[in-house]
Amino acid sequence: MALNYKKSIGLFLLLSSIMSCKDKDVTLNVIDPGHFHASLLQKSSLEGVSYMVNVYAPQGEELEQYLKAIEGYNTREDNPTSWQEQIYVGDDFLSHLPKDSGHDVVMLAGNNRRKSEYILSSVEKCYNVLSDKPMAIDQDGWEKLKTSYDVAEEKELILYDLMTERYDILNNIVRDIVNNESVFGKFEYQNGPSVSMKSVHHFYKEVGGNALKRPEWYYDVTQQGEGIADVTTHLIDLVFWQCFPGQSIETNNVSIEKASHYPTWISRNQYALSTGADDFSPYLKQIEENGSIPVMANGSIDFKVFDMPVRMEVKWNWTPESGSGDTFEAVYNGTKVDVVVRQDASTDFVKSIFLTDDSLPTYNALKDILKKYPGVRAEYKKKEIEIIVPLECRVSHEDHFNMVASQFLKYVRGEEKMPLWEKSNTLTKYYITTKSVEMASL
Incomplete structure (x- = not known):
């Protein structure tokens, strides 16, 4: 798969926005895929999800590895996928994520230092978010995560932790x-x-x-x-x-x-x-x-x-x-x-x-x-x-990723209602981990 680096994917997004949200498939937006879990989420096709995927990332080996994995899924003999990646590459990648209508999805799996920032930026732009763990690694990240859940709740978005276990x-x-x-x-x-x-x-x-x-x-x-x-x-x-x-x-x-x-x-x-x-x-x-x-x-x-x-x-x-x-x-x-x-x-x-x-x-x-x-x-x-x-x-553990994504998409499409305890329990979980890091460092 040739790397089709584009400085703009505006035409594609404009055409997508013209379609009715009820009629079109959900579009995936992958941000800074620095961990191999990012590609695992696309190991199989996902029902109701467009084969066109938008990727926003800095130039580097991690992006290359992600794209190589997707190419492997597309070209395997047994049940190949048909993902087509629309890519924006640059240090300002996050600023090029356009605003959405609350229909589409951001997927995150990579460097954890900025993950809470990515989550907050995504929900502020009206995206549902499926995030690999950990969603926060310190108390500052936990505060951003709290804000993100409040914004998601206000905009009626789904913010979900990728809990495969x-x-x-x-x-x-x-x-x-x-x-x-x-x-x-x-x-x-x-x-x-x-x-x-x-x-x-x-x-x-x-x-x-x-x-x-x-x-x-x-x-x-x-x-x-x-x-x-x-x-x-x-x-x-x-x-x-x-x-x-x-x-x-x-x-x-x-x-x-x-x-x-x-x-x-x-x-x-x-x-x-x-x-x-x-x-x-x-x-x-x-x-x-x-x-x-x-x-x-x-x-x-x-x-x-x-x-x-x-x-x-x-x-x-x-x-x-x-x-x-x-x-x-x-x-x-x-x-x-x-x-x-x-x-x-x-x-x-x-x-x-x-x-x-x-x-x-x-x-x-x-x-x-x-x-x-x-x-x-x-x-x-x-x-x-x-x-x-x-x-x-x-x-297999790898197939658990597809199962989590499928459940998340049911919440996004309104087929099922996400339980209220998901928000409180996720925030409490990250309160324990980030506060423990702080305590252990004293």
Whole structure:
């Protein structure tokens, strides 16, 4: 696909605006696609979405990688897409996003430093917004996010956080179990956290059989965000969504007990291998020590939701050991049984669910819960029950992006009404992450 850089796409936008909003498809506007999640949102065609896509971005390798990914989707043999990219390239790209009528969509996935600015600018110009996480990485960004939600509400727009984990079948099964008192009981508040989650990631790893290339800014926490401002967004969202389904959670319903952070040290050679750059960027040179840079990617947050204690921990290593990968563990402490989610060497790095009770009543009650999930079953193990979710019952993480986008578009088109708790819970989630970064830095 040849790069058709244009200084103006006014004619295309003018023709689009003449059409009736009721008759025309939604048009996607992609701003500064600096993360590979931007292209994942276009991995498949989206119903009711125009094949013409407007892209506004600075010149650079990140734009090239995004366009290369789209070209790959368009030219693959199996179910190719037919996206056509109308591109504006320049340092003033954001100012060239025209005003809209509230019909079309801005999609964001890239450098996080300006993301809250992009969100606010987009809703002020009357666009619905689907944003990759994190929507804010510091308190200033959180204040902009609050304003953005107010503007979106006033203009009757949809502002939506790209929370893919809600579409994982295992997370849905856990949600059903912890809300079933006959199996789980109630959350145990007295003996440590009611819910604890630990997520371990790696800077250098393979995705789809290829080494994942990181942009240089990924190693700058002022642009990417600290670990406790990034990965924890998914974890906190799961706690809200699984443990308090349908409930609005305001900032005065949570309290942050403590927060901590510490760095992963990345050598010049590791940085070069990951980014393709020969040396650290100038903005990283100032923190370099003995040929390495500290990346504040690790940390923990202890907080309460409606007095329920929760603990989050995130860790970033350089690269996984041979045969291993990212790991995850979550424990939901109930008065009758604990629910444990493991993704580590013991499960061959496949996420799995266990219940710390092998009694017949628990097993029978669990079978009733699992009836809504064809192919999923419970099996006795040593002193626990494992929920077997065959691979054919699972949807890939990449396909979750399309599922989120489809749900978002239903809200945009008015086919469904976005729940009121989405706004309050999203703002509270980012209040926790950004305030925790501030606390950890004291």
